[in-house]
Amino acid sequence: MISKLLRTIIMGPPGSGKGTISQRIMKDFDMKHLSSGDVLRKQIFERTAAGIEAEKYIAQGQLVPDLTMVNLIFNELEKLENHSWLLDGFPRTVAQAKEVLDRGPIDAVINLNVPFEVIIDRIKGRWTHPASGRIYHTVFNPPSKEGIDDVTGEPLIQRDDDRPETVRKRLEGYQLSTQPVLHFFNDKKLLKEFTGKYSNELWPLVHDYLATKTAPVQYTRYK
Numbered sequence: 001m002i003s004k005l006l007r008t009i010i011m012g013p014p015g016s017g018k019g020t021i022s023q024r025i026m027k028d029f030d031m032k033h034l035s036s037g038d039v040l041r042k043q044i045f046e047r048t049a050a051g052i053e054a055e056k057y058i059a060q061g062q063l064v065p066d067l068t069m070v071n072l073i074f075n076e077l078e079k080l081e082n083h084s085w086l087l088d089g090f091p092r093t094v095a096q097a098k099e100v101l102d103r104g105p106i107d108a109v110i111n112l113n114v115p116f117e118v119i120i121d122r123i124k125g126r127w128t129h130p131a132s133g134r135i136y137h138t139v140f141n142p143p144s145k146e147g148i149d150d151v152t153g154e155p156l157i158q159r160d161d162d163r164p165e166t167v168r169k170r171l172e173g174y175q176l177s178t179q180p181v182l183h184f185f186n187d188k189k190l191l192k193e194f195t196g197k198y199s200n201e202l203w204p205l206v207h208d209y210l211a212t213k214t215a216p217v218q219y220t221r222y223k
């Protein structure tokens, strides 16, 4: 098969393993990963005009205005002209989605559909040592003694962000705001949904799907 450049988008709720799957796509399909959050953080760090504007919205938990966002992302995409790319965190609104399609064809929009209960269950097992930021998990990475940091012997806490109620609210908010974008791409016959609980379960499906679009560089399997 001819190895064609791919222009793709990945979507999925926080905690769906989007970061993990993105890393694997980058590696096996030689793609550049462009995360809108990373682009914004860099702008803020460098104190650019866009960064200073964006910071105000982010601090209030709001989306950065479409025009600013589109300009920033398109500017970055121009640098990736001769590369396959994977957009992450963008588009977040239908207006952004329209702009991205106006700019040029998109080969696939991947949506990771991991049941909310699975994500909540996974996140609620997280316990943190506040002073060091060390993170444990009751199932995947338990401390030697329940509720106690291995290194200092100090008590672990559950961060507000990791509490089931907080996670559920965040997921519901995500769903509400992204539903129109998913519908938009579905209407354009670009949306490809993958349903499963774990990254290792989703990965072969994502890999095989992308492999129908271009030749992979390799196929890394994960157990």
Ligand code: AMP
Pocket (backbone or CB within 6 Å): 036, 037, 038, 040, 057, 058, 061, 062, 063, 064, 065, 069, 089, 090, 091, 092, 093, 096
């Ligand atoms: P993230 O790291 O993707 O969660 O992004 C952090 C924050 O940046 C979000 O909460 C938004 O305020 C802003 N942001 C990221 N991507 C976008 C986007 N595509 N459109 C508007 N705002 C965005």
